[in-house]
Amino acid sequence: MNILPFVRTRRLGKVSVSAVTLAHGGGGKAMKDLVDDVFVAAFDERGEPLEDQARFDLNTLGAHGDRLAFTTDSFVVDPLFFPGGDIGKLAVCGTVNDLAVGGARPLFLSCAVILEEGVAVDLLRRVTRSMAQVANDAGVRIVTGDTKVVPRGACDKIFVTTTGIGMIPVGIDLGVDKACPNDVVLVNGLLGDHGAAILCARGDMALETPIESDCACLHGLISALLAAAPGTRFIRDATRGGIATVLNEIAEASHVSIEIQEERTPIREEVKAFCEILGLDPLYLANEGKIVAVVPAHQADAALAAMRGHPLGAHAAMIGRIGSEIEGRVTMRTTFGGRRIVDMLVGEQLPRIC
Amino acid sequence: MKYVDEFRDGEKARVLISEIETLVASMALPPDRPLYLMEVCGGHTHSIFRYGLEGMLPKEIELVHGPGCPVCVLPMGRVDDCVAIAEDPKVIFTTFGDAMRVPGSKKSLLQAKADGADVRMVYSPMDALDLARRSPEREVVFFGLGFETTMPSTALTILEAESEGIRNFSVFCNHITIVPTIKAILDSPGLQLDGFLGPGHVSMVIGTAPYEFIANFYRKPMVVAGFEPLDILHSIWMLLKQIKDGRAEVENQYARVVPDAGNDPALNAVSRVYELREFFEWRGLGSIDHSGVRLREAYAQYDAERKFTIPNVRIADPKSCQCGEVLKGALKPWQCKVFGTSCTPEAPLGALMVSSEGACAAYYQYGGQRRQAEVV
Ligand code: SF4
Numbered sequence: 236m237n238i239l240p241f242v243r244t245r246r247l248g249k250v251s252v253s254a255v256t257l258a259h260g261g262g263g264k265a266m267k268d269l270v271d272d273v274f275v276a277a278f279d280e281r282g283e284p285l286e287d288q289a290r291f292d293l294n295t296l297g298a299h300g301d302r303l304a305f306t307t308d309s310f311v312v313d314p315l316f317f318p319g320g321d322i323g324k325l326a327v328c329g330t331v332n333d334l335a336v337g338g339a340r341p342l343f344l345s346c347a348v349i350l351e352e353g354v355a356v357d358l359l360r361r362v363t364r365s366m367a368q369v370a371n372d373a374g375v376r377i378v379t380g381d382t383k384v385v386p387r388g389a390c391d392k393i394f395v396t397t398t399g400i401g402m403i404p405v406g407i408d409l410g411v412d413k414a415c416p417n418d419v420v421l422v423n424g425l426l427g428d429h430g431a432a433i434l435c436a437r438g439d440m441a442l443e444t445p446i447e448s449d450c451a452c453l454h455g456l457i458s459a460l461l462a463a464a465p466g467t468r469f470i471r472d473a474t475r476g477g478i479a480t481v482l483n484e485i486a487e488a489s490h491v492s493i494e495i496q497e498e499r500t501p502i503r504e505e506v507k508a509f510c511e512i513l514g515l516d517p518l519y520l521a522n523e524g525k526i527v528a529v530v531p532a533h534q535a536d537a538a539l540a541a542m543r544g545h546p547l548g549a550h551a552a553m554i555g556r557i558g559s560e561i562e563g564r565v566t567m568r569t570t571f572g573g574r575r576i577v578d579m580l581v582g583e584q585l586p587r588i589c
Numbered sequence: 590m591k592y593v594d595e596f597r598d599g600e601k602a603r604v605l606i607s608e609i610e611t612l613v614a615s616m617a618l619p620p621d622r623p624l625y626l627m628e629v630c631g632g633h634t635h636s637i638f639r640y641g642l643e644g645m646l647p648k649e650i651e652l653v654h655g656p657g658c659p660v661c662v663l664p665m666g667r668v669d670d671c672v673a674i675a676e677d678p679k680v681i682f683t684t685f686g687d688a689m690r691v692p693g694s695k696k697s698l699l700q701a702k703a704d705g706a707d708v709r710m711v712y713s714p715m716d717a718l719d720l721a722r723r724s725p726e727r728e729v730v731f732f733g734l735g736f737e738t739t740m741p742s743t744a745l746t747i748l749e750a751e752s753e754g755i756r757n758f759s760v761f762c763n764h765i766t767i768v769p770t771i772k773a774i775l776d777s778p779g780l781q782l783d784g785f786l787g788p789g790h791v792s793m794v795i796g797t798a799p800y801e802f803i804a805n806f807y808r809k810p811m812v813v814a815g816f817e818p819l820d821i822l823h824s825i826w827m828l829l830k831q832i833k834d835g836r837a838e839v840e841n842q843y844a845r846v847v848p849d850a851g852n853d854p855a856l857n858a859v860s861r862v863y864e865l866r867e868f869f870e871w872r873g874l875g876s877i878d879h880s881g882v883r884l885r886e887a888y889a890q891y892d893a894e895r896k897f898t899i900p901n902v903r904i905a906d907p908k909s910c911q912c913g914e915v916l917k918g919a920l921k922p923w924q925c926k927v928f929g930t931s932c933t934p935e936a937p938l939g940a941l942m943v944s945s946e947g948a949c950a951a952y953y954q955y956g957g958q959r960r961q962a963e964v965v
Binding site: 575 | 599639818945954
C-alpha cells in the first residue's frame with residue numbers, strides 16, 4: 236500500500252561515501268539511500284512508488300502467450316569487468332537467454348545483489364548502469380530487487396542474482412528430449428569467446444589476446460529462428476561446460492547419438508591458439524551469447540538463413556547431425572579424418588603442464 | 590596457426606595412413622601379435638586422442654601410452670608433502686593447473702585449497718616469482734614438476750631470484766628425468782614393446798644423443814616425434830620402416846624444433862641448479878635410480894625441502910590401482926579393475942586419471958567408459 240508517496244520521491248546523489256559499508260545493508264537510511272540512488276535510479280525512471288513486490292496484470296501477460304516461463308541464476312565472475320562485458324551485463328543476458336531458449340518472450344527481471352563491505356560505490360553504479368542499459372536494449376524491465384551487505388571476505392566484491400519472467404507464445408513447445416535421427420545441429424556463431432576472454436582477463440597468465448566475451452541477449456535471434464523454423468525441437472544456450480555439455484544432454488535425454496564435424500564448428504583462430512597453448516578444449520569453454528539448436532533437416536536451411544540474417548548470427552553454422560548409432564554418444568569427426576568421443580566434462584578444465 | 594595447419598592436413602594424413610597400411614601388410618605379422626609402439630610423452634597421448642589417431646591406424650599397430658605425463662607419475666606421498674607445505678599459514682603455494690587434482694593420501698591440493706590453504710594456479714614459475722615480489726611478507730613456494738621440458742624454466746627462475754636477492758621464494762623440486770625412466774621400462778620383465786615415439790619437448794632441451802643406448806644396447810628403434818597429428822603419423826611410419834628394415838636407430842622426425850645436440854643455455858641452467866637424486870619414487874613404477882633431481886647446496890635457500898619440515902612419508906599406491914601395469918603397457922587402461930568404477934576423473938584413485946594427458950583420463954574423456962574399439 237502506498238501511504239506516503241512523497242517519502243519515496245527520489246533524489247540522486249544521496250550516497251556520498253565512496254565505499255559500501257555494513258550500514259548499507261542495515262535496513263536503515265543508509266540502505267534506503269543506496270537503493271534509491273544506485274538501483275532505483277538506474278532501473279526505474281518512471282518514479283512509481285516502491286512496493287515489496289512487483290505486480291503484473293494477467294490480461295497483459297496473457298496477450299504474450301499461454302504459459303509463464305520463470306528462471307533464476309546467480310552470477311559470480313572474476314574480474315567484474317572484462318573485455319566485452321561485466322557482471323551486470325552477464326546477469327541480465329544470462330537470465331534473458333534462459334527464458335528465450337525455452338521460446339519465451341522475456342518481460343521482467345528481479346535483481347538481488349550481495350555486496351562485500353568496502354566495495355566502491357562507483358563500481359556498483361557502473362554495474363547497475365550496465366544492467367539498466369542491457370535490459371533497456373533487450374526490452375525487459377527490472378522491477379524488483381534486494382540488497383545485502385556482508386563483512387569483508389564473506390563474498391567476492393559483488394554477487395548478482397537475477398530472476399526472470401517471460402511468456403511462451405501459443406504453439407511453441409521445445410524440449411531436450413525431442414531430437415530425432417536426421418535432425419541437424421546448429422550454432423549461431425564462434426564458440427568459446429567468453430571462456431577465453433575471462434581466462435585472459437584474470438591476467439594470471441602472461442597472455443595478451445584480443446578476445447572479447449560474446450555476452451549478448453539472444454531472444455531476438457531466437458524468435459527469428461523460431462519464425463523461420465517452427466519445427467525446431469530444442470534450443471539451449473551453451474554457457475558453462477560449453478557446447479560439449481549441451482550436446483551430451485541432448486544425446487542422453489533424446490536417446491540419440493550426435494556427430495559433429497570439427498571443420499564446420501566455428502571457432503576463432505585466437506581462441507584455438509589460446510586453447511592450444513593452455514591445453515584446453517574450446518568445445519568445453521563457456522559462451523554467453525551462443526545457442527545450440529536442433530532443427531528438423533527440412534527446415535535447416537531456413538533456420539540457418541534466419542540466424543545469419545541476425546547480427547548475432549553472422550557466423551551461424553550447421554555443425555552436425557543427430558543419429559541413432561549408440562544412444563547418448565557424442566562424437567566429433569576431426570579435421571584430420573579421425574573420430575573422437577566428446578564426453579561430458581569432469582570438474583573444471585585445468586590447463587595442462589606442458 | 591597457419592603454420593600449424595600444415596601439420597593437420599587430412600589429405601596428407603590419408604596418404605600417410607595408406608603408406609602405413611602398405612608397410613604393415615608387407616611385414617606379414619602374425620595375427621595375434623600386433624606391433625606395440627610406446628609414446629613416452631603425455632603430449633603425444635593427448636594428440637592421439639584429440640585427433641582420433643588410434644582409430645585411423647591399422648589394427649596391427651597398438652599404441653601404448655607411456656609414463657610421460659609428469660602429473661601422472663607423482664606418488665601420493667609427494668602430494669601429501671605439497672599439502673603439508675601449503676597448509677603452513679605463511680605460505681602461498683603455487684602450482685600448474687593439472688597438479689591440483691592429483692590425489693594425496695588424505696587430500697589433493699584442490700581440497701587443501703577448499704579447506705583454506707592458499708594454493709594458487711600459475712602458468713609458469715616466473716609467475717610464482719612475480720607473486721613473491723608482490724607479497725614480501727609471505728613465502729611463495731613453487732611446486733616444480735615435469736621432465737626436462739619444464740626443468741630449465743624452474744632453474745632460470747631460481748637464478749633470477751638469486752640475482753635479484755629475493756628471499757621469500759622457494760621451489761619444492763620434483764623434477765624428473767626421462768632417460769632412466771625409459772631404461773626402467775626397457776628393463777621391466779616381460780616387456781613387449783617394438784619401438785618408441787620419443788618425447789618432442791624433452792628432446793628440445795636434451796637433444797637426441799641421450800637416447801642412443803635404446804638403439805645400441807636394447808636394439809629398439811626410437812623416433813623423436815612432434816606433437817601435431819601428421820608428426821605422429823609420420824613418426825609411426827618411420828618406426829615401421831626401421832622395424833621392417835631390421836634397423837634400430839634414433840631418428841629425429843621433429844628436427845624443425847629438436848636440435849640433435851640439445852639446447853645449450855637450457856642445459857647450462859639445469860646443470861648449474863640441479864643435481865641428481867640417488868633415488869626417486871614414481872607412481873606405479875616404484876623407485877628409479879637417478880631419475881629425479883634436487884637443488885644443489887649452492888641454492889639451498891631456494892629449496893623448499895630445506896626451508897620446511899616435510900613429512901616425506903612413503904605411501905603405497907592403493908592396492909586396487911594398476912597404474913604401474915598401464916604405464917608399462919602391460920594393461921590397457923580399461924583393463925584396470927577399477928577403471929571407470931571406483932576410479933574416475935571426478936574421484937581419481939590413480940594418477941593416470943588426473944591429468945588429461947594421463948592414459949586413463951584420456952580414454953575416459955575421449956573414449957568414454959566404452960572401449961576405443963567401438964568408436965570407429
Ligand atoms: S583406472 Fe585408475 S587405478 Fe586403474 S590404472 Fe587407471 S588411473 Fe590407475
